């Protein structure tokens with residue numbers, strides 16, 4: 001269970017933003033000089049390892065973080081009304097493919113009795129960030145394999161009907177943050193629709209520009225109200 005710090009305690013600490021790749025790091029750094037931004041690699045494993053390392057190092061040096069933000073580009077679910085260029089703030093960070101296939105269907109790691117399959121960012125932070133950024137809030141799925149077919153997108157929506165976006169790092173970042181008792185958020189700007197793989201349709205420069213824009217609208221005051 002994530003221990004959520006109180007407002008006053010959060011304000012005394014700093015913000016760590018964990019992105020996957022250098023282009024995302026540059027996009028965030030361009031407009032968020034108040035954040036420490038680290039590129040942890042693609043996927044939940046690399047994200048968990050990189051975030052945990054940053055948290056341990058900071059704590060050891062006596063400058064702990066008060067908030068971790070998983071950020072970057074992501075896929076948007078058209079069924080949720082999400083379009084390329086939109087921003088989604090996660091109100092739940094969901095491990096969508098961590099579990100087991102059973103004859104009765106997918107069983108999440110929580111249903112199997114091995115821990116949690118979702119983290120809830122502090123609702124006050126989600127609301128403040130969504131208002132400041134003019135963004136939607138809703139569940140963001142973490143997957144180890146980018147969805148590439150209409151059928152798989154439909155399967156994910158069957159399990160998570162209110163999902164707005166998918167990406168590959170959020171749950172890993174959240175696991176590391178939870179292990180350190182630090183609150184976590186996830187912010188995704190949408191580069192592509194979740195569905196049939198169509199590389200030519202990915203709008204990565206636009207999503208990176210949107211990432212800069214959204215972080216330019218946030219501040220420690222908005223994130224740590």
Ligand SMILES: O=C(O)c1cccc(C(=O)CC[C@H]2O[C@@H](n3cnc4c(=O)[nH]cnc43)[C@H](O)[C@@H]2O)c1
Nearest residue numbers: 020042073074075146147166167168169192194199
């Ligand atoms: O399929 C391809 O050709 C392809 C080309 C460029 C990049 C990819 C990725 O899978 C990038 C993964 C990277 O970006 C995030 N991301 C962006 N959109 C999605 C998505 O629809 N589903 C999952 N992850 C996505 C992800 O967080 C990674 O950091 C593929």
